[in-house]
Amino acid sequence: MRVRLLDIAHARSGDKGDTANVGVIALRPEWYPVLAAHLTRDRVADHFRGVITGGVERFELPNLRALNFLLHGALDGGGTQSLKTDAQGKVYSTALLRLVLDVPDAEARAAGLPPA
Numbered sequence: 001m002r003v004r005l006l007d008i009a010h011a012r013s014g015d016k017g018d019t020a021n022v023g024v025i026a027l028r029p030e031w032y033p034v035l036a037a038h039l040t041r042d043r044v045a046d047h048f049r050g051v052i053t054g055g056v057e058r059f060e061l062p063n064l065r066a067l068n069f070l071l072h073g074a075l076d077g078g079g080t081q082s083l084k085t086d087a088q089g090k091v092y093s094t095a096l097l098r099l100v101l102d103v104p105d106a107e108a109r110a111a112g113l114p115p116a
Contacts, residue, residue, distance in 0.1 A: 001105050013096075035067055038102070054072025
């Protein structure tokens with residue numbers, strides 16, 4: 001089943017230097033395991049290919065039902081140097097929520113996920 005990240009999570013983003021920080025929080029507790037299993041570092045890096053120049057790090061925060069991603073090389077030097085429209089990385093959360101996950105049907109049904 002294809003599941004839009006927007007339908008199962010919300011996100012916040014910001015910056016530190018040239019790195020954008022994106023936190024993704026499951027909207028329901030039963031949806032966090034799906035995020036943890038399918039929203040991988042590689043999947044996020046692929047989603048932002050051509051937009052960021054560095055690597056992606058992922059951190060799990062199960063007590064908050066959240067994942068945190070650091071997108072290195074995302075801000076063209078950072079807020080004080082960058083000529084990018086979004087030099088503080090505020091739109092990275094919105095961009096990440098456009099991602100669509102492929103979740104096995106049985107897993108999606110068991111978690112009560114809404115289809116895309």
